Amino acid sequence: MTDSAAVTIATGARSAFEKSQLLPASERITALNEIRKELEASKDEILAANKKDLELAQHEVDAGRMSESLLKRLDLNKGDKWESTLQGITDVAILADPTGRITYASELDDGLELYRVTCPIGVLLVIFEARPEVVVNIAALAVKSGNAAILKGGKESSNTVVSLSQAIQRALARTSLPDTYIQAIQTRAEVSSLLELDQYIDLVIPRGSNSLVRSIQNSTRIPVMGHADGLxxxxxxxxxxxxxxxxxxxxxxxxxxxxxxxxxxxxxxxxxxxxxxxxxxxxxxxxxxxxxxxxxxxxxxxxxxxxxxxxxxxxxxxxxxxxxxxxxxxxxxxxxxxxxxxxxxxxxxxxxxxxxxxxxxxxxxxxxxxxxxxxxxxxxxxxxxxxxxxxxxxxxEVGISTGKIHARGPVGLEGLVIYKYILRSKGSQGHVVGEFGVGAGKKRYKHADINPSSLPF
Amino acid sequence: MTDSAAVTIATGARSAFEKSQLLPASERITALNEIRKELEASKDEILAANKKDLELAQHEVDAGRMSESLLKRLDLNKGDKWESTLQGITDVAILADPTGRITYASELDDGLELYRVTCPIGVLLVIFEARPEVVVNIAALAVKSGNAAILKGGKESSNTVVSLSQAIQRALARTSLPDTYIQAIQTRAEVSSLLELDQYIDLVIPRGSNSLVRSIQNSTRIPVMGHADGLxxxxxxxxxxxxxxxxxxxxxxxxxxxxxxxxxxxxxxxxxxxxxxxxxxxxxxxxxxxxxxxxxxxxxxxxxxxxxxxxxxxxxxxxxxxxxxxxxxxxxxxxxxxxxxxxxxxxxxxxxxxxxxxxxxxxxxxxxxxxxxxxxxxxxxxxxxxxxxxxxxxxxEVGISTGKIHARGPVGLEGLVIYKYILRSKGSQGHVVGEFGVGAGKKRYKHADINPSSLPF
Known part of the structure; x- marks a missing residue:
């Protein structure tokens, strides 16, 4: 991929994230329901794509270049996998919203209120191997937590991942979320280009082998959440x-x-x-x-x-x-x-x-x-x-982190949010710092705890 | 500095951190009080070292290579700076302990309890410019939050920083904390070597100019907390x-x-x-x-x-x-x-x-x-x-972060802690995963919230 193609993908994700921040959280639940519906409607098409991947993989197994167990993990129609993948979307949809929670609130002065509010991180780059249904899991987690996501699956499942992500984008096109909110990419070269774009991408989540995770950790300035080893x-x-x-x-x-x-x-x-x-x-x-x-x-x-x-x-x-x-x-x-x-x-x-x-x-x-x-x-x-x-x-579960900052151990939806501070003056003249201090006629900070259940506006 | 000298410093900090984890938090309060006492006792020696820095700086100002305002910031005896620096140690000592807080607790099964407990991050590398009293501020924050720290001040204040950090190490030697818990380094070469040692150092906190922060962000795999720009x-x-x-x-x-x-x-x-x-x-x-x-x-x-x-x-x-x-x-x-x-x-x-x-x-x-x-x-x-x-x-305040993970905006002591999960079986046979599942005779997870005020052991 050329660098400009990577920039198009990354800026598409960034702009989708920024637009999504102006929409109510309920739109994201709607999007999850639409994604489930569209996947159900596209089942034949998706399983046909999956069959192609399985046939290609069978050649690899026959030639001794792929293990039988990897082949089995590619099969989207094995046992109850298809149904449980769809049910997973609904399960995520009904979880508590991790965003919009007030975790600290203080009245700094009469009419000057500070709120710390949980919010999405921004744009995620998620790289995983083998099991193609992960694209659906991750899309659901990203939509639920308000993050835009760029997804890269294993090359063995590329037909399935393309078909799944096309269905997801058709579903998004029926919602108020931009369809670049969830994008899939195909190649390692695309990953390499995207790992350079720390101005647009906020967090990389690699899920896969030790060597995959280690190579990503060593090749980007973007924060990486995950674990290379499990010793x-x-x-x-x-x-x-x-x-x-x-x-x-x-x-x-x-x-x-x-x-x-x-x-x-x-x-x-x-x-x-x-x-x-x-x-x-x-x-x-x-x-x-x-x-x-x-x-x-x-x-x-x-x-x-x-x-x-x-x-x-x-x-x-x-x-x-x-x-x-x-x-x-x-x-x-x-x-x-x-x-x-x-x-x-x-x-x-x-x-x-x-x-x-x-x-x-x-x-x-x-x-x-x-x-x-x-x-x-x-x-x-x-x-x-x-x-x-x-x-x-x-x-x-988003993954398991062995890092020492942000999130550690098994990471749930909480690991996909951060917070921002909102400071709001309700005073008749606005609030300025110059009025506070130690001298005569200067105001002192109140720092009185307040306990709002939600943002007042 | 040779790489082996950097490794000695980093492993000294790491080992001090690990040993400190076995001590009660009260030992860290004792250490803060000892540090204040030792600084008071060493006032003449420290101010003499500071005078050397001021004299060298005056030459630089006279030669037009340093600004008058930078010179003023070096003076540890100006106004109430010395007293307020010492008082700052006591102010930090009496803050609530950010470690050992239980932020999630759940009974997974009869006698199987999960706790998420706040704990220090590990080893901090803090790089700052000019004002030498920052070494005392940062040492106090690190000790309070249970993190070992390696500190690098500006070269203009190197005599003062050496004298301050020697006093801090003398104080630590009288406590149960290892004296490598707080170490100071002098040169940019030492910083460069330490930035390579991500196996020992957990977080870098640069406090200074845009160019300082940016050059550090671009030259390490260790997470960096701070901000380059304030636009x-x-x-x-x-x-x-x-x-x-x-x-x-x-x-x-x-x-x-x-x-x-x-x-x-x-x-x-x-x-x-x-x-x-x-x-x-x-x-x-x-x-x-x-x-x-x-x-x-x-x-x-x-x-x-x-x-x-x-x-x-x-x-x-x-x-x-x-x-x-x-x-x-x-x-x-x-x-x-x-x-x-x-x-x-x-x-x-x-x-x-x-x-x-x-x-x-x-x-x-x-x-x-x-x-x-x-x-x-x-x-x-x-x-x-x-x-x-x-x-x-x-x-x-530890600093202000413009990053999107871990801590964002003004960062207090909370930004210097992470958490770990503690899982404790009180069952007579221990607990194993194989007993849980969906089949007949299998156990189901309880996931019942519990509200302990502190760890039960």
Whole structure:
């Protein structure tokens, strides 16, 4: 794409965002309903486009260039996916409006009122891979939160994404929102050009592989919200309960190993090497998990009598890089450490600050762990797999952020809004700063809290 | 500085931050009191260092390489500056703790509780110019909010900054906080090296000139909080009241022209070119403001009879760049536009999204302006000069942000914290995700709001 084509897309989104700010929030609900209707009406056309993508993908699978599991994720008509995608639009439509909320209000002087009001961020650039229905999810979240969005799907689903986004634009054309409010782009070159346009685009949200996210983080001045790695740790404290340890570690690793909130490293306190650890290891091996162990955790297993079944096939020596690898499979790195404080230090220097868990019966250890571990989620006796917007009760999820500003951990609609300050003088002469000060005849600031339920105008 | 020296500083700050997380918040109050005491005890030494800076600066002034006003800002013993700097530490110490606040809490299942708790961001790199007492202000804000900080002052104040930061480190050495919690660096080369270290530094806060801020924004992947420009606009609506217009425009421009919240452009609705505008222009000219006018606003003034005094000396033609220039002086660019919507578009494309004001008697125009203008502050009949943390009632100010994520507008201590999620199972078996789902025998999430006043452990 030429730079001027990128500018056209970006300024189209910016201008659509600015126009949308003058419309009441109810127009955005109308737009969500229209989008659902238009997708229903265009079902045959969209599934035909999806079929094209599936056929092309089948060639790739046959040639050994694509995995069967990726192919399956492209299918928009599999199981209840089509219906649940449409229902998702309605689910988002009925969520509480994240914009227009007053989060601070103060009377600075008689007739001078300050309001801090939540509002959309502006223009989002969302880049995702594989599953084409994400275009519908993201469009719904953007419309609901009042942000314009430019969407880029995976190249494997390009026919489907084009067809879905055309339907969305037809729906928008029937509303008062500009049809450039939601736009789709096709190529990496377009993404590269757009990542330069920080004067028009306010936030980039990459959802996909580590390498996708990292390459975007390294190539733009626009703020990026998301996570590259999910290197989650579970720490077995010296007071760990064996049953809890077994359940939490197995669930954290096995429930869905390809997820970013699956555990990748297990840290074992030295004092439970011969008590809790062998039981946990046995359960992991029974669940077909490959263990990459440091010398003490390895030795502890070799010393068990009778020997652990599958010891030779499932228990191996770790190497240093084992502890910085996101396995995303039934593999778990294991290390033993002498103390809670060394475990906290290990996690702070090895984890991706996503979600880390302590298994302990000690309130004090739990408290120290949760304060000391600098991650978006610090869990006590609960599987790392709970780190998820739906499980947290947010209704929907924009993504999971390992950044340290704006939004952290699972991000709901709140992560797509910021705030602005509105200052309103109702005085008969307007308000000027020069009248305030410390001298004689000068006014002082009142700073009296006020509690309006909505903006007075 | 070698890169390894930068790494030593950054890892020292990181490790100090991580250790501090294990200490109770009361230790940070103790540290603030110790810092005040040590600065008082070291007054002679610090003022001697400050005298060195002042002498070196006097040479620069004499040689015409530094302004007299910059020299004055270096003087730590001028007026009540020393006392008010010390008092500032106590003022920050008694503010409410921004950390440890529970902002969301939900029971996900029996005995499974989720808390969202505010916490420090981590390691701050703060870069400022000229006034050396900023090192004390920032150290106090960082300690109060639980963040470690690396500080870089202007080279003109380097002796003072070294002396202040040595005293701060002596004070920290008497507390349980590591003395690398607050560190000062001296050179631009050190800043350049540190800006590369995004694995250790979480947020950069530049406070200074446009060029300082812009060069930092362009040279780091670390998030930057602040503002490069303060291009504030005042718009005179067709329903503007003349007296309010005069007062608000004059105050916005004249109260402190070098401030980022001073007005730089005045937008005049065409219909008030011959009514409100001449009165405003007259007041501005009387206040010695130079006006850079587009043809309609210029013509309106030339047609007044009797002619405006000082028309020839104070009223000039604008050029396109007048409207993207931050004058920071008694100069104001003026443009006429035909409508409210064109004024909103003008502001969105020309302003720095800092603070913009409408003068109007119409509730509808005020509402449209505040919704349509995409700036951190949108003001109605109130001077842009009110955009300030102290005036907003925040007690202290970290800076003013024109970014669109995390914190926007004047930023108080809240801008130096983020949150983490703490999930705690009190169940007898711990909690695992695999037990939840839609099938028979599966648990459903409760998502019941809970209202704890503090963390239960």
């Amino acid at each position: 989650c740790n579970v720490y077995l404290d010296k007071s760990a309960d064996t049953e809890k340890a077994v359940r939490v570690v197995v669930d954290s690793k096995v429930d869905y190993p390809a997820a970013c909130n699956a555990a990748e490293t297990l840290i074992v306190h030295e004092s439970v090497l011969h008590t809790v650890w062998p039981m946990v290891a046995q359960a992991l091996v029974q669940a077909n998990v490959q263990l990459l162990c440091d010398p003490p955790t390895l030795k502890a297993l070799w010393n068990i009598s009778p020997p652990l079944p599958q010891l030779r096939t499932h228990v191996h020596s770790s190497i240093p890089s084992s502890y910085t690898t996101e396995h995303l499979s039934l593999t778990l790195s294991v290390v033993s450490l002498p103390s809670l404080s060394s475990a906290i230090q290990w996690i702070n220097s090895h984890s991706s600050h996503h979600t880390d868990c302590i298994v302990t019966e000690s309130e004090e250890a739990a408290s120290l762990f949760c304060r000391g571990v600098d991650s978006a989620g610090t869990f006590v006796n609960a599987s790392t797999r709970f780190a998820d917007g739906f499980r947290y009760g947010f209704g929907t | 504030c606009n005042v718009y005179l609506d067709k329903s503007a009241d003349t007296e309010k217009a005069v007062r608000v425009v004059v105050d916005s421009k004249v109260d402190y022209p070098a401030a980022c919240n001073a007005a730089e452009t005045l937008i005049v609705h065409e219909s008030v070119l011959h009514t409100v505008w001449p009165m405003v222009a007259q007041a501005l000219v009387q206040a010695n403001v130079q006006l850079l006018c587009d043809p309609p606003t210029l013509k309106a003034l030339w047609n007044i009879s009797p002619p405006l005094p000082q028309l020839r000396t104070h009223v000039h033609s604008s050029i396109p760049s007048s409207y993207t220039t931050e004058h920071l002086s008694l100069t104001l660019s003026v443009v006429s536009l035909p409508s409210l919507s064109s004024a909103i578009q003008w502001i969105n494309s020309h302003s720095s999204h800092h603070t913009d004001c409408i003068v109007t008697e119409s509730e509808e125009a005020a509402s449209l302006f505040c919704r349509g203008v995409d700036s951190a502050g949108t003001f109605v009949n109130a001077s842009t000069r009110f955009a300030d943390g102290f005036r907003y009632g925040f007690g202290t």
